[in-house]
Amino acid sequence: MLNDKRPFNYLVFTDLDGTLLDHHSYSFAAAETTLDLLEAQHIPVIPVTSKTRAELLPLRGQLGNRHPFITENGAAVYIPVEYFPIQPTECQQQGGFWVKAFSRPTGIWQTLLQQLKTDFADEFVLLSEATPEQVTELTGLSVEQGLLAQQREFSEPLHWQGSPERRTAFLSALARAGVTPLQGGRFLHLVDQCDKGQALRWLTRCYQLYQPKHQLITLAAGDSGNDIAMLQAADRALLVRSPAHAPPVLPAETDYLLSETCGPSGWAAGVRQLLALPAD
Structure with a gap:
């Protein structure tokens, strides 16, 4: 369960490969200080990725992340059992998680x-x-x-x-x-007609039910075309530069920050800027 009853202001939804994780080495070392700061300020960091649940479980341990996560480009949301006071609607319990599926089986x-x-x-x-x-x-x-x-x-x-x-x-x-x-x-x-943005909106509603009198602000960070729906769905968007490809073209109405550097270092600086946190 969320172990701090103080209301929090932000939710950080983040892509992994090429965003929080380095495109080549998969390291998140350049973002560790920022991750620690977010956890200290009780700001959930929610991985949103093309990766599978099997990949996310050990990675969450490495990241020290105890929050929900979204797999396979928004196909499913996994919420640790008892993370919220009650099980969200439309979820089924699988092992230690409440699972909301947006797509049919593989x-x-x-x-x-x-x-x-x-x-x-x-x-x-x-x-x-x-x-x-x-x-x-x-x-x-x-x-x-x-x-x-x-x-x-x-x-x-x-x-x-x-x-x-x-x-x-x-x-x-x-x-x-x-x-x-x-x-x-x-x-x-x-995958079925679902995306990271749809999953972001659904999970944000779950958090909002947990603290109905305190409005949440969502931040999304990504680097690829499969992140566009998530970047559009969030209140604040961080487009992280990639060493492997040009930034995806976002719709003209999307207000976003383009990071100065690639991968986790660009992620860390951009998140701090958008959340008005002190520079690393």
Whole structure:
């Protein structure tokens, strides 16, 4: 349960890879001081990621994070049991978590992609079918971490290997099947019509019910196209520079701060600026 009954002002929703975690090393060392400050001020930091629950559990331990988290690009919200005084509606208990699912199981996407392999043979690799060596090459993860990344529950990432022209044809085939994939930093993600922004709004309502007389301000941080919905949904947005790709183009009406540096150092400085916290 939230162990401090004082009202808090902010919720920080953050992407991980390339944002809180370094794109190449996956280190968050440059953000540790800021994370400690946020925890000391009772400001929840909520991971919002394309990663799986299996990946998040050990990472939460490394981060010292005890708060809810959002997996697979907004496909599910995991809330530690008894984190709130009562179980939120629309949740089911799975192990030590209350879980709100926004997407159907991953088997739906695997079946569709197997059908598309007839027309797009050898032009894409499913993360769930990749060999340990392929997973390491595509993600930079260790073999052990790669096995955790393959444990999808609600979505299916794929790595496109064909030409740009064939990719357009592939996306058209998905559209005819009623699917619009999300482009992440490394993969195309097949998932139901849900996104990080929808999950942010739902979880924010849960927090607001916990302290109905104290208005919350949400901050979202991300670096890729699959973060746009989350950045739009938040009250304050931090677009973190990436060493691997240009910043995604946000809708003109979106007010955001673009970090000066990449990854966790840019995250830390941007979060402090947007929350009016002292500089590191």
